[in-house]
């Protein structure tokens with residue numbers, strides 16, 4: 481009797497151990513990023529994590545902001561997505577993309593409403609900490625970028641213009657997700673020395689709390705294509721910005737690569753051991769215990 485039961489159990493295990501299950505049921509996080517990792521294919525990253533204090537604040541009906549939960553899907557290629565990657569190698573699609581909505585982000589400069597609202601909160605928090613900042617530039621249309629790029633090219637030549645400004649259609653400013661901030665005094669405006677000011681250091685340390693990153697860090701021109709720009713902030717949403725900081729991804733290029741690996745892992749089938757089902761009598765006859773070398 482023992483022999484039969486053992487044979488049954490082992491045979492059933494062998495027969496059912498390798499049944500694939502849908503990837504959605506498996507753990508999709510391949511990189512040890514912790515429980516805050518998000519599925520890049522999700523429609524609304526804030527909706528997935530309603531427990532996050534910031535998401536709760538954004539969704540609060542008592543807040544007098546016109547911005548509700550983000551409708552933008554977390555795609556890295558869709559220009560209207562908070563996670564879109566735009567650089568010299570990844571132009572906007574279409575090249576003359578325009579955001580559907582824009583709102584004042586400060587000093588008359590506009591951003592996508594979600595980012596504009598976050599910028600107002602960042603500026604207010606900076607002021608509370610004694611740092612008086614202003615928005616120096618934010619949304620720029622394709623036509624404005626053409627004019628700016630032409631001007632820099634005439635002033636400095638094509639090679640230098642390409643290092644300090646984006647070719648039309650490759651600027652984050654055109655997405656409405658980016659802004660340049662500076663001291664209200666005008667000191668170190670759009671200069672690397674902004675990063676050494678108290679306010680610049682505060683921005684670098686606190687940007688992620690408001691969903692921003694310093695998009696072009698010092699010494700990573702090879703990755704981003706841009707020299708150090710401590711003033712250029714890019715809105716990703718708090719979840720992505722804070723995850724980048726937590727995981728040590730210095731650039732959006734690194735983070736987007738990580739999201740790609742994560743999506744790839746999610747698409748792979750996973751295998752699990754399922755409980756052994758009941759077997760009909762013929763099964764025992766076909767796979768007797770002695771054939772498997774089990775003890776009698």
Ligand SMILES: [Zn+2]
Nearest residue numbers: 658659660712
């Ligand atoms: Zn900028």
